[in-house]
Amino acid sequence: MRKISPLQLLVHVAALIPLAWLIFDAATGGLSVNPIQDIEQRTGKYALVLLVLSLSCTPVNILTGWAPVLRWRRPLGLYAFGYAALHFLAFLGLDYAFNLRFIWADVANKRFIFVGLAALLILIPLALTSTRGWQKRLGKMWRALHRWVYLAGGLVVVHYVWAVKSDIREPLLWGAAIGAGLLIRTPPVRRWILAQRARRLTAKQRGAEASRSA
Numbered sequence: 001m002r003k004i005s006p007l008q009l010l011v012h013v014a015a016l017i018p019l020a021w022l023i024f025d026a027a028t029g030g031l032s033v034n035p036i037q038d039i040e041q042r043t044g045k046y047a048l049v050l051l052v053l054s055l056s057c058t059p060v061n062i063l064t065g066w067a068p069v070l071r072w073r074r075p076l077g078l079y080a081f082g083y084a085a086l087h088f089l090a091f092l093g094l095d096y097a098f099n100l101r102f103i104w105a106d107v108a109n110k111r112f113i114f115v116g117l118a119a120l121l122i123l124i125p126l127a128l129t130s131t132r133g134w135q136k137r138l139g140k141m142w143r144a145l146h147r148w149v150y151l152a153g154g155l156v157v158v159h160y161v162w163a164v165k166s167d168i169r170e171p172l173l174w175g176a177a178i179g180a181g182l183l184i185r186t187p188p189v190r191r192w193i194l195a196q197r198a199r200r201l202t203a204k205q206r207g208a209e210a211s212r213s214a
């Protein structure tokens, strides 16, 4: 069995706390006056937060050089998908009691539902092919496929903006976080950041050598 580091364990515990909290609130009457909406909003929000955290791992690695953060990408992405699946299930089962006619009417008539479904449909193959086995099997295609996660993130932000209707500041902030991460990953920006880090490191080394020889 693969050994799990305390930091990885922390990621799993932190990602499961919102679910435990939601179950606790549901069991003890702690949900809002509209419990179905509360469940939908909370699972949707947790999915988005975890997706953004997963997308932030590579930019954090580029900015800081800290490699262990890269191992959080997959679990965070899978938890994001898990919460998105719960969110969708709450919509199907609690909101519409799995009545396909009404569900289809919502998908066809409400643009925010349509866009949410598109995001979920992108996340499904990404979650299924997230294992090392699939990574090896798909080779270069794997990277190209997994870049679609940014499109899913963008669609989720649009879904959120259209779902809240009035105050769109929060969804736009999440969108800005996704955009900033994407910008940091682009080759010219990435090269510039790495060059700055290398320059700072050599300056530090020179400083240390100078103080040793003094």
Ligand code: HEM
Binding pocket: 037, 040, 041, 042, 043, 044, 045, 047, 048, 051, 080, 084, 087, 088, 091, 113, 116, 117, 118, 119, 120, 156, 159, 160, 163, 164
């Ligand atoms: C078929 C797919 C989806 C459906 C049917 C769906 C449905 C809904 C519904 C009904 C709401 C509004 C709840 C309300 O305020 O009344 C909502 C909000 C939301 N959804 Fe989705 N959703 C889908 C996919 C997703 C995905 C994939 C994500 C994230 C990864 C997501 C994240 C959110 C967020 C962040 C909100 C706003 C929560 C808030 O108001 O605080 N949704 N969704």
